[in-house]
Amino acid sequence: MKRFWSLILLFVFVVIVGGCTEQQKTQPTTITSTGEIKEFQITASQFSFEPNIITVNKGDTVKLKIKSVDVTHGFTINEFGVNEKLEPGKMIDVEFVAGKTGAFSFYCSIFCGNGHSGMRGELVVK
Ligand SMILES: [Cu+2]
Numbered sequence: 802m803k804r805f806w807s808l809i810l811l812f813v814f815v816v817i818v819g820g821c822t823e824q825q826k827t828q829p830t831t832i833t834s835t836g837e838i839k840e841f842q843i844t845a846s847q848f849s850f851e852p853n854i855i856t857v858n859k860g861d862t863v864k865l866k867i868k869s870v871d872v873t874h875g876f877t878i879n880e881f882g883v884n885e886k887l888e889p890g891k892m893i894d895v896e897f898v899a900g901k902t903g904a905f906s907f908y909c910s911i912f913c914g915n916g917h918s919g920m921r922g923e924l925v926v927k
Contacts, residue, residue: 848916
């Protein structure tokens, strides 16, 4: 009978240790990483950017591929020194490091029509 309980104990021990090992194996993928490359494709059109909210982590390298599908627009993020002219149909590559946390607006900086002043979005750096 004692042997039986020893086996049960051993079984429980194996399950617990096995469970912990399993957790350690999967943990690295759940850690919030900094220094990753985050790439986004943004479409500019009268009078919006799509997507208009971009979320990254502090320290990430942000790569944006931006294209206007109608008229000439601008793309500006003051805090990260980004200021591009988006000519229709031409893909523009933007790259910067999100070195500070906060919510930063990006906006169209070239007059493109009646809704121009509302053509904006937000870069969220966590
Ligand atoms: Cu505009």
